[in-house]
Amino acid sequence: MAAIIKIDAVTMQFGGLRALSDVNIEINEGEIFGLIGPNGAGKTTLFNCVTGVYEPTGGSVSFMGSSITGKRPDQIVDIGICRTFQQIRLFPNMTAMENVLVGADARHKTSVPGALFRSRRFKQEEVDGEAKALELLDYCGIKRFANDLGKNLSYGDQRRLEIARALGTAPKLLLLDEPAAGMNPAEKNSLRDLVRKIRDGGITVLLIEHDMKVVMGLSDRVAVLDHGELIAYGQPEDVQKDPRVVEAYLGAGAGGNAGAKTEGA
Amino acid sequence: MSTRENNSSNFIVAGWEKLGFVRYLIAAAFMWSIPILMDKDIFPVLNGSKGINILFITGYWILLSLGLSVVVGLAGLLDLGYIAFFMLGAYTTALMTASGGPDQFHIVTWPTWAALPFAILVAMSAGLLIGAPTLRLRGDYLAIVTLGFHEIVRQSALNLAIVNQSRGIAGIPNPSIHMLGINLDFGLENELYWWYLLIPAILAAVIMIKRLDNSRVGRYWTAIREDEVAAAAMGVPVVKMKLWAFVIGASTSGVAGWIYAVNISYIAPNSFPLLQSILVLCAVVIGGLGSIAGAVLGAVLITTLPEVVRELSNGKEILGFDPETGRIAIFGLALIIVMIYRPGGLLAAKRRRTELSEAGAADAVVTSDTTVVDEVIDERPAGEDEVH
Amino acid sequence: MPLGALGFIVPPAESRVHVSDLNLWGRRLDCNFGLVGPTFVTGIILGSIYALIALGYTMVYGVLKLINFAHDAVFAVGAVGVFYIFGEWFGITEPMSGPGLLFVLLASLLVGGIVSALGAALLERAAYRPLRKRGAARLSFLISAIGASFFVTYMMQQGFLLGPGKRGFPGFMATQPAFRLFDSTVTNTKFLTVIAALLCFVVLDRFVNQTKTGRSIRALSEDIVASQLMGVNIDRVILTTFLIGGFFGGVAGTLYSLQFGFVVWNMGFIQGLKAFTAAVLGGIGNIRGAMIGGIMLGLIENMSTICIGAEWKNVIAFSVLVLVLILRPTGLLGERIGG
Numbered sequence: 001m002a003a004i005i006k007i008d009a010v011t012m013q014f015g016g017l018r019a020l021s022d023v024n025i026e027i028n029e030g031e032i033f034g035l036i037g038p039n040g041a042g043k044t045t046l047f048n049c050v051t052g053v054y055e056p057t058g059g060s061v062s063f064m065g066s067s068i069t070g071k072r073p074d075q076i077v078d079i080g081i082c083r084t085f086q087q088i089r090l091f092p093n094m095t096a097m098e099n100v101l102v103g104a105d106a107r108h109k110t111s112v113p114g115a116l117f118r119s120r121r122f123k124q125e126e127v128d129g130e131a132k133a134l135e136l137l138d139y140c141g142i143k144r145f146a147n148d149l150g151k152n153l154s155y156g157d158q159r160r161l162e163i164a165r166a167l168g169t170a171p172k173l174l175l176l177d178e179p180a181a182g183m184n185p186a187e188k189n190s191l192r193d194l195v196r197k198i199r200d201g202g203i204t205v206l207l208i209e210h211d212m213k214v215v216m217g218l219s220d221r222v223a224v225l226d227h228g229e230l231i232a233y234g235q236p237e238d239v240q241k242d243p244r245v246v247e248a249y250l251g252a253g254a255g256g257n258a259g260a261k262t263e264g265a
Numbered sequence: 266m267s268t269r270e271n272n273s274s275n276f277i278v279a280g281w282e283k284l285g286f287v288r289y290l291i292a293a294a295f296m297w298s299i300p301i302l303m304d305k306d307i308f309p310v311l312n313g314s315k316g317i318n319i320l321f322i323t324g325y326w327i328l329l330s331l332g333l334s335v336v337v338g339l340a341g342l343l344d345l346g347y348i349a350f351f352m353l354g355a356y357t358t359a360l361m362t363a364s365g366g367p368d369q370f371h372i373v374t375w376p377t378w379a380a381l382p383f384a385i386l387v388a389m390s391a392g393l394l395i396g397a398p399t400l401r402l403r404g405d406y407l408a409i410v411t412l413g414f415h416e417i418v419r420q421s422a423l424n425l426a427i428v429n430q431s432r433g434i435a436g437i438p439n440p441s442i443h444m445l446g447i448n449l450d451f452g453l454e455n456e457l458y459w460w461y462l463l464i465p466a467i468l469a470a471v472i473m474i475k476r477l478d479n480s481r482v483g484r485y486w487t488a489i490r491e492d493e494v495a496a497a498a499m500g501v502p503v504v505k506m507k508l509w510a511f512v513i514g515a516s517t518s519g520v521a522g523w524i525y526a527v528n529i530s531y532i533a534p535n536s537f538p539l540l541q542s543i544l545v546l547c548a549v550v551i552g553g554l555g556s557i558a559g560a561v562l563g564a565v566l567i568t569t570l571p572e573v574v575r576e577l578s579n580g581k582e583i584l585g586f587d588p589e590t591g592r593i594a595i596f597g598l599a600l601i602i603v604m605i606y607r608p609g610g611l612l613a614a615k616r617r618r619t620e621l622s623e624a625g626a627a628d629a630v631v632t633s634d635t636t637v638v639d640e641v642i643d644e645r646p647a648g649e650d651e652v653h
Numbered sequence: 654m655p656l657g658a659l660g661f662i663v664p665p666a667e668s669r670v671h672v673s674d675l676n677l678w679g680r681r682l683d684c685n686f687g688l689v690g691p692t693f694v695t696g697i698i699l700g701s702i703y704a705l706i707a708l709g710y711t712m713v714y715g716v717l718k719l720i721n722f723a724h725d726a727v728f729a730v731g732a733v734g735v736f737y738i739f740g741e742w743f744g745i746t747e748p749m750s751g752p753g754l755l756f757v758l759l760a761s762l763l764v765g766g767i768v769s770a771l772g773a774a775l776l777e778r779a780a781y782r783p784l785r786k787r788g789a790a791r792l793s794f795l796i797s798a799i800g801a802s803f804f805v806t807y808m809m810q811q812g813f814l815l816g817p818g819k820r821g822f823p824g825f826m827a828t829q830p831a832f833r834l835f836d837s838t839v840t841n842t843k844f845l846t847v848i849a850a851l852l853c854f855v856v857l858d859r860f861v862n863q864t865k866t867g868r869s870i871r872a873l874s875e876d877i878v879a880s881q882l883m884g885v886n887i888d889r890v891i892l893t894t895f896l897i898g899g900f901f902g903g904v905a906g907t908l909y910s911l912q913f914g915f916v917v918w919n920m921g922f923i924q925g926l927k928a929f930t931a932a933v934l935g936g937i938g939n940i941r942g943a944m945i946g947g948i949m950l951g952l953i954e955n956m957s958t959i960c961i962g963a964e965w966k967n968v969i970a971f972s973v974l975v976l977v978l979i980l981r982p983t984g985l986l987g988e989r990i991g992g
Contacts, residue, residue, distance in 0.1 A: 051498065077500030089495035091488050093620055102488045105481045106500030112509050115480035116473060122480060129481075169500050343795055398979045404791050405720040409929065410978050413971040416926075420968045543799060550796055586811055594807035600800025604793045605783045621790050 004029040004064060004173055004204050005050070005081075011058030012045055012228075019045045020228045022059070027173075027221075032195065032205045034219030034236070036212075038248055041225040043208045044086055047175050051083050052076045063173070077106050082166040083175035086208070088158050092151035096142060096161050099150050100133040103168025133168065140164040140194060156187045163194065167203075174198060176207040180214050192218055216240065224248065289468055296464045300457055317456045321528065323568040324463035325521040330548045330564035331470045331557065332517030337546065338555040339478065340510030341490035342400070343408040346415030347545055350515040352537040353391050353418065354384040354522020359434040359532055369434065370427045377440040381523045388519030389512045396511035400504055415542055422534040433533025437526050451527070459528055466524070470517045471557055477513065486510060490620060540593065547596045551603050553612030554621070562612050567596065684960040690835030692955045698843045698912075700951020701850035705905035706928035707935070707943035708857065709773070709898030715874035715938035716894045719791070722798030723780065724902060725925025726805035727773045731903025732822070732910040732920065733809060734768030735761050740823035748827035757825050761911075762849065762904050769903025773895040776801055782888070802921075810918035819915040826911055842912045849908055853901055854944050860897075861940060870894055874938060923967070927954075930974040936984030945985060 003026040012020040020042045027033045035043050048054045050061055052073040060069040063079060071079070082103075091099050108125040115122055137143040140160040145153055153161060159179055166174060176195070180188045188211065195218055199205050209215040215222065216236045224232040224239055226248040232239045239245055281288065303316045329351060336344045359365070360372045361380040399410045423431050440462075442449040451458045477483050485506045488496040497503050526532050548567040553559020571592040603610060608621035706728050713721040739745045739761055749757055780801040784793050809815045831841045861867035869890045872880040881887060909924065910916050927950060935946025950973060957969045977984065 053494075053498075073497040074500045074502045077498070082500075083498055085495065085498070089492050089498075091491040091495065093491060094484075094487060098484060098487075102484050102496070102501070103499050105484060108481055110481045112477065112482055112513065115477050115482045118476065125481065165499060341792065343792055345799070399975075402978060402982065405795055406978050406982060408795055409720065409933075410975055412926070413930075413974045417968055417971045417975070420965075420971070424962075424964050424968070543803060546796070546799070586813075590807055590810050590817070594804050594811070597800040597803030597805075597807060601780050601797045601804070604789070604797040604800070605787070608789060608793050621793050 002029050003027065005206075006062045007046070007050065007059070008061065009059035010046070010049055010056045010061060012042070012049055012054060013057040018228055020049065020056070020225075023225070023228075023230050025223050025230065025233065027204060027206055029172075029204055030199065030202070031220040032199050032207065032218050034215040034222040035206060035208045035225065036210070036215055036222060037225035037231075040227070041248075042228040043225055044177060045228075046225070047083060047177055047208065050076075051081060051175065077169050077171070080170075080172035081175065082106075082169045082171035082173075084159075084162040084166050084177055084179060086177040086181065088155075088162055090150040090158055090161055090165070092149065094150055095147050096137060096150060096153065096164075097130075097133050097146040099161055099165045100136050100168045101129050103165040104129045104132045104136075106169040136164045136167050137161075139167070139197075141190070156183055159183070159191070160194070163198075167198070171203060173204045173206065176205060176209075178208050178210060180209055180211050188214055289472065292471075293464055293468060296467070297461070300460060314456060317460065319569060319572050321456070321459045321463065323565055324460060324467065325524050326545070326548065326564040326568045327467055327561050328463070328470055328517045328521040328524075329545050330552065330560040331467070331474060332514045332521075333545050333549045334514075334554070334557070334560035335474060335477075336510050336514035337549050338553075338560070339474075339483065339486045339490075340507055340514075341404075341486075342507060342510060343404055343546075344411045344511070344514070344542075345408045345546065346395075346411035346413070346418075346539070346542050347514070347518065348537050348539075348542040349395075349411075349415040349418040350388040350391055350518040351522045351525070351541075352422070352532075352534075354388045354519035355526040355532045355537075356422065356428060356434070356522075357384045357387040357519075358523045358526040359437050360428070362438055362527075364437040364530075365429065365434045366436075369429065377438050377527050380527075381520070384523040384526075385516055385519035388515040388522065392511040392515030393508060396508045400507040400511065412539065412542075415539055419534050419537055419539070431534060433531060433536070435531040437530045437532070439530065440527050459524075462524065466520050470520075473513070473516075474557060482506070482509065544593070544596065547600060549610075551596070551599055551610050553610035555609070556612050559610050559612035563610070686959060687836070688959045689956070691837035692958055693952065694835055694837045694839060694843075696952035696955035697948060698839075698846055698951070699955060700931075700948040701847045702905050702909050702924070702947075703928045703931040703950055704944045704947025705850050705853060705901050705908070706924060707932035707947050708853075708940065709902040710929050710932040711935075711937055711940060711943040712870070712894050712898040714932070715940075716870060716891055717781075718938075719781075719794050720798070720929070721895075721898070722795060723776050723801040723805070724773075724898070724928075725921035726802045727769050727776065727899050727921075728902040728906045728925060728928075729809065729916070729918075729921035730772040730805065730906070731765035731769030731899075732906030732916050733815065734903070735765045735907050735910070736815075736820060736822055736916045738764055738768075739825070740821075745825050746821075746823045747825065749825045754826060758845075761823075761825075762907050765907030766900040766903040769906060770896045770899040772805075773899025773902070774892060776899075777892060777895040806919060806921060815916065815918045817918065819917045822910040822914050822916055824914070828912075828914075840912075842908075846908045846912055849904065850944075850947075853904060854940075857897070857901070857940060866890070866893060926974075927970050930970055930977070933982070933984055934973065934977050936986035939984070939986045942984055942986040949985075 005027045007023055007025040010020055010023045011018070023042075023046060025033075035046065037043055045054065049056045050068075052068075052071050052075065055070045060067055062068060063081060066079075068076060068079060068081075091102065094102070108129065110119070110122045110125050113119070134143065134146065137146055140163055142153070142157050142160050142164065145157060145161075150158065150161060163174075163176070163179065179195070180191050183191060192214060195205055195207065207215070207218070219236055221234060222232075222236050222239045223230060224242070224245050226244075231244045231248060232242040300317060300320065303320065304313075329347070332350075333344065333347045336342050336347070358377075358380040360370065361375055361383055362377050363371075363374040365371075395411065395414050399407055402410065422428050428434065439451045441451060449458060451462065478486075485496070485501045488499070488501055489503055489506060493503055544567055548563030549560055550563070552561070552563020552566060571588055574592070575588045604621075607613075613621075706724070709724040709727060710721055713719060713724070739757070745757060780797045781794060784797060810817055826842060826845075828840045828842050830838045831844050832839055861870060869880070869885045870893065872883065872885055873887065873890050873894075877887065880890075906920070909920070928947070931946035931950040932943050933946070934950055935942030935944065950970065953973060954966050954970050958966065961969070
């Protein structure tokens with residue numbers, strides 16, 4: 001499997017605070033890659049560096065062979081990477097359908113002239129967009145909410161909607177930031193199925209998740225961050241047993257080991 | 266403004282939408298008949314020549330209001346200097362036609378109609394010019410910059426001999442049509458023609474806005490309003506879209522500037538005070554953000570209400586209140602009341618109302634995650650979950 | 654003052670230098686460098702007023718991260734208050750001297766400050782607080798502020814208040830030349846303005862850095878959530894911020910009217926905009942920045958008349974505004990409210 005994205009010695013410094021230090025990760029095409037670590041470890045910061053929200057103070061990120069360091073978030077989407085947010089950021093007063101349409105619009109080209117003069121491309125894209133949006137809503141299991149406002153969906157369905165919207169951009173790499181947060185076990189199971197379905201459909205997935213069961217069950221490989229540093233990297237079973245990982249989690253009060261019962265597991 | 270908003274069981278609205286293009290013909294017919302209705306005293310105190318004049322003023326105010334509605338209502342950008350575009354459109358018209366004295370500076374002296382596309386172009390270019398460096402600024406800053414821009418344009422006109430400084434430019438020719446057997450001279454004698462000229466302009470603006478709203482462009486604007494960070498993360502080219510809003514919004518003011526200039530035939534810097542920018546904003550906000558009906562209503566309120574009051578009071582002061590300037594105080598008060606009790610205005614699109622009354626994550630005023638640097642400089646504001 | 658020693662810095666009044674290679678759009682700039690002295694003095698004086706008004710913008714911004722659009726009305730209201738109270742009601746309009754003058758002077762500044770402070774508090778209560786309680790979007794605050802500003806300003810234009818023209822400010826302080834500095838005559842009122850502004854800044858700076866309330870204000874400006882957790886009463890601190898900013902705005906208004914001799918319904922507007930420019934120039938949210946920004950704007954605006962005609966002053970000021978916001982929005986000193 002080829003590496004689809006290379007995070008190369010990425011460092012992120014905010015004034016006196018070093019959020020990321022020399023992080024090196026390679027994710028292969030078609031895998032589900034888990035990113036874990038205690039609170040404050042820098043996982044979301046890494047996401048932000050990859051998606052253009054931050055420009056890394058050191059190191060580089062390359063996607064499919066070309067550098068994407070320092071590009072703007074909307075350019076990143078164009079290149080084929082999309083993300084969801086840890087705290088859901090839907091468009092609350094737009095319907096589910098409209099939310100996904102915005103995602104799908106990333107692959108459309110109609111701009112002001114096309115919309116004004118009702119060009120053929122505009123009409124085609126509107127039709128395609130609606131079809132695609134419905135299809136994605138269905139894919140994520142929320143088709144029946146198509147005409148409901150984003151803010152009126154249940155929490156779990158909102159998370160699915162965020163994923164559906166991101167899928168609308170036809171990404172090659174999908175970044176999920178704690179998609180299972182706040183879900184009950186049943187919802188987590190169906191989320192796991194959804195993520196597998198997405199990967200099986202050809203999209204590489206990088207996911208941040210706190211819930212060990214979810215992450216270990218899903219991921220082909222895992223990386224562990226602690227205080228901005230990469231402390232372990234590899235197969236889930238090996239990483240779990242790594243003493244540094246155990247210490248990082250036990251030290252922070254969050255559980256990590258397969259058998260241990262600690263809070264936050 | 267979305268037509269697919271709620272599954273509205275509002276039969277009337279649904280039925281109206283189904284009419285399609287016929288709607289515009291009906292609207293045109295209605296607008297055509299307004300002067301006739303006015304003549305029959307259907308509207309209070311607005312009859313005769315005076316009434317037609319008010320109608321004309323309301324007409325180009327509707328154009329201004331619609332344009333600003335795109336900027337403020339659709340894209341959510343607070344523009345406090347919108348009239349600068351109006352002014353530039355008017356001055357372009359004056360400088361391109363046979364206006365003023367023999368030593369008056371002219372770019373060219375072309376027939377009046379020829380100046381129209383250029384007025385539009387200049388207004389739109391100004392939108393691009395002022396927008397490009399400033400649209401990455403956060404809302405309040407953008408508002409102040411646009412205010413500053415208006416004053417810079419106006420004060421420059423006051424001081425530049427090229428445009429005759431404070432004396433302004435007079436003698437802008439009225440347009441006329443002499444072809445295909447039609448002989449129309451727009452002027453003082455045929456006042457109604459001015460209104461008839463406005464009808465297609467207004468309808469064109471309405472069609473333009475509707476088409477944009479129900480397209481990828483409109484969705485992107487809404488997304489930007491709702492959550493700019495999330496929009497960018499979904500591939501929306503935020504700055505580019507904001508620029509488009511500015512440019513499209515400026516286009517109607519270019520038309521309005523042309524019509525104003527060729528009607529009144531005399532323009533001067535003091536015809537375009539900052540106050541007017543604020544009043545157009547009042548019209549858009551009070552009438553209803555994000556809705557065409559709201560923009561129209563706002564324009565009508567701002568222009569006709571004071572006239573009606575003045576007629577009714579016979580031009581005298583009411584309780585020491587000068588209707589001319591007092592109305593502005595009242596509009597100011599109305600802005601506050603509307604923002605508190607009915608954000609989004611009288612006829613706001615439902616979506617817009619809830620947007621304004623519930624601040625989004627990055628938009629709330631009393632919050633801990635706002636820093637000047639991130640939001641003012643960066644096109645990419647810090648995500649709320651920065652260091653995790 | 655040993656002006657002779659300064660003679661080598663300040664060219665004599667009659668030196669008119671044609672700088673023929675200074676070209677602005679192909680026109681030769683006619684710079685009169687003899688004006689350096691007088692324009693410098695004027696710049697400092699007017700700049701002091703900008704600085705005082707700027708305080709109102711900068712403090713509210715520091716705490717609410719919001720531009721207090723209606724501050725221009727607050728500034729005007731103080732001067733108008735003194736106009737009514739001292740002029741219309743108590744009829745103190747004849748020039749005074751000695752300790753009587755001092756007393757009336759201080760009283761007028763105090764009254765102006767208090768009236769404006771009250772106005773600012775009322776503004777906060779009526780136009781901002783309801784929106785805060787409703788969690789309204791930022792745009793709503795801005796629009797509401799604009800509404801408030803226009804309401805107050807245009808009410809003042811009505812016949813039963815100031816009316817459309819300039820009204821003479823109570824003349825208890827007759828303008829008299831005090832001393833000469835850099836080839837210009839500094840009058841007593843002008844001198845007073847600068848001294849008062851300086852004093853106000855020193856007082857405020859100490860207040861913000863050394864008192865408990867001042868610390869609360871600074872805390873709020875850095876992190877509202879944390880401040881709340883530390884037990885800071887947000888509503889009270891915000892109100893205090895408005896009161897303080899308003900007070901200094903009122904002092905500025907009174908000084909302005911003392912110097913120029915009039916009040917007028919729209920006196921707040923241009924001053925407000927320029928003061929805002931000053932606040933941004935120095936670093937919005939930063940009190941010392943407000944002072945520095947004010948002085949700098951005063952100097953830029955006035956000293957530009959050395960080469961460019963005075964009618965362009967406003968354009969210069971607004972251009973500074975636009976340029977600062979585009980090129981360096983954090984201003985010269987950045988946005989920390991304390992020193």
